[in-house]
Amino acid sequence: MNVWIALAYLLAAVLFILGLKQLSGPRGARRGNQTAAVGMVIALLATIPLLHFTVAGIVVTLLGLAIGAPVGAISARRVHMTAMPQMVAAFNGVGGGAAALVSISELLHQGLHPAFQIGFPSIFSMVVGGISFAGSAIAFAKLQGLITGTPITYAGQQVVNAFIAIAIVGLAIANLVVASQPIFFVPLLVLALVLGVAFVLPIGGADMPVVISLLNAFTGLSVAATGFVLNNFALIVAGTLVGASGTLLTTLMSQAMGRSLANVLFGAFGQIQAGAGAAAATAEGKxxxxxxxxxxxxxxxxxxxxxxxxxxxxxxxxxxxxxxxxxxxxxxxxxxxxxxxxxxxxxxxxxxxxxxxxxxxxxxxxxxxxxxxxxxxxxxxxxxxxxxxxxxxxxxxxxxxxxxxxxxxxxxxxxxxxxxxxxxxxxxxxxxxxxxxxxxxxxxxxxxxxxxxxxxxxxxxx
Amino acid sequence: MNSELLTEFTYFILAIFVGIEVISKVPTILHTPLMSGTNAIHGIILIGAILIAANATSPLEIILGFVAVLLATLNVVGGFVVTDRMLEMFKGRQAPAKQEKK
CATH class of the missing domain: 3.40.50.1220 (TPP-binding domain)
Structure with missing residues (x-):
């Protein structure tokens, strides 16, 4: 990699870190966001010399940018303050989706037996990005009132989710050990999407902020893994920063609610509901x-x-x-x-x-x-x-x-x-x-x- | 493990510690803007999306590339704008310093 590109990426990474630092104090918070945005612009500009455009490639890239930028900016400007949480969920989900798509595209190129250090992060990024995408979509739907905010539960739910997770691990190993091909990684993607949905459904609407924060960390890790696949320093560092700080932020948020993260996610909520129903019944007479x-x-x-x-x-x-x-x-x-x-x-x-x-x-x-x-x-x-x-x-x-x-x-x-x-x-x-x-x-x-x-x-x- | 991978792994581990250290003391009122801000930063996946879209040739690659660029652009642009809007609300106000009784 060209020295200048590497230095520009380093500068971008420094700006991200400074931006996060400023964001965590009330005085510099807004400036922190702007600092990070400058870092982003620098990282994007520095990438241009790395690109080898085909005609179709330059067309779809410009088209994607030309549609995405105004839609993103306008929806972020127009959204009501009350709808802010689901907006963040939506922006997080599309990031996870993008990471998953990049990994799929790479998987299609890698041939049957990619080196482990390429094959593993590709699969990881696709699965985690897929979970983040589907989970964020459900979080969005719950907060927007498209589906009920109360936990959706059924008997044996945890067992089913565990089986999906085991199937994901199994298919991932098969893809790495046997051969990397669509009959393994396409079902893997589908299962990741299913797990994302299944994992968020039983969590109550009041806990969605914690879930969004966790999925935010997931997307960060997925982006970092993509960085390993593409050998891109900017993706590795920025993705990891988000993954690490997002995980910490998630635990801080659950602490603010007086609960442990495990309690929020694998929710006692579902189980105790019956007892709460009884309490409500006693209140009837009052x-x-x-x-x-x-x-x-x-x-x-x-x-x-x-x-x-x-x-x-x-x-x-x-x-x-x-x-x-x-x-x-x-x-x-x-x-x-x-x-x-x-x-x-x-x-x-x-x-x-x-x-x-x-x-x-x-x-x-x-x-x-x-x-x-x-x-x-x-x-x-x-x-x-x-x-x-x-x-x-x-x-x-x-x-x-x-x-x-x-x-x-x-x-x-x-x-x-x-x-x-x-x-x-x-x-x-x-x-x-x-x-x-x-x-x-x-x-x-x-x-x-x-x-x-x-x-x-x-x-x-x- | 080749040297490039080793270097990347080093960045990865160090970035974990920096990520945790840098936000360790954040007041509750900034949790939401901070989440939104980090959300914008992982929009850097746009670089990855452009890298795969740029040299797309087959129809499948073209579609994957286009959707990836579109989604990543939404993430990065929307993420920064929405965070800025949240923080705009705090503009010109003092930090919640010592409370003084009237």
């Missing part, structure tokens, strides 16, 4: 207290301190601006307003911060869970807007609950609790919340944005 916007507005207007707990319902209703208006109105009356942000509020860690920042909520009012939990006992009203699981005391009290052990916001310690929800339906984890039946809880049913607008009027009138 009554809830529904209030009018006027009642709640008056209560808020005469409170000293209000803590707002925003959740995904707020994001769905696009109610962040109405919420900010309500907070302004309350502050005008001398009410102290703060926002309690659970680490996994919304669909992804950090989702709420992004959303509220968009509505110009001052950063200082956004408080993290550990900071604010001690303040609930001195709070007059906890206003829960479209959140549920993150305030469910079952996480503290009910052993065997799917969310047992997850750190929660101690909303139950506030003097009054207002739940703004569309219905009595349980949250994303699919379990009942006893707090809804608490005597000091008032339910305010309806779309979060509508209700917030009505509350603003009620507070003004109070």
């Amino acid at each position: 009554t809830v207290r529904a209030g009018s916007p006027e009642d709640v507005g008056t209560m808020l207007a005469y409170a000293r301190k209000v803590i707002v707990v925003p959740g995904y319902g707020l994001a769905v209703a696009q109610g962040q601006h109405a919420l900010k208006e309500l907070a302004d109105e309350l502050e005008k009356r001398g009410v102290e307003v703060e926002y309690a942000i659970h680490p996994v509020a919304g669909r992804m860690p950090g989702h709420m911060n992004v959303l509220l920042a968009e509505a110009n909520v001052p950063y200082e009012q956004l408080r993290e869970m550990d900071e604010i939990n001690g303040e609930f006992p001195s709070t007059d009203v906890a206003l829960v807007v479209g959140a549920n699981d993150v305030v469910n005391p079952a996480a503290r009290n009910t052993q065997g609950s799917p969310i047992y052990g997850m750190p929660i916001l101690n909303v139950d310690q506030a003097k009054n609790i207002v739940f703004m929800k569309r219905s009595m339906r349980p949250g994303f984890a699919g379990i009942d919340n006893e707090l809804l039946y608490d005597p000091k809880t008032i339910m305010l049913f309806g779309d979060a944005k509508d209700s917030l607008t009505k509350l603003v009027a009620a507070v003004k009138a109070a």
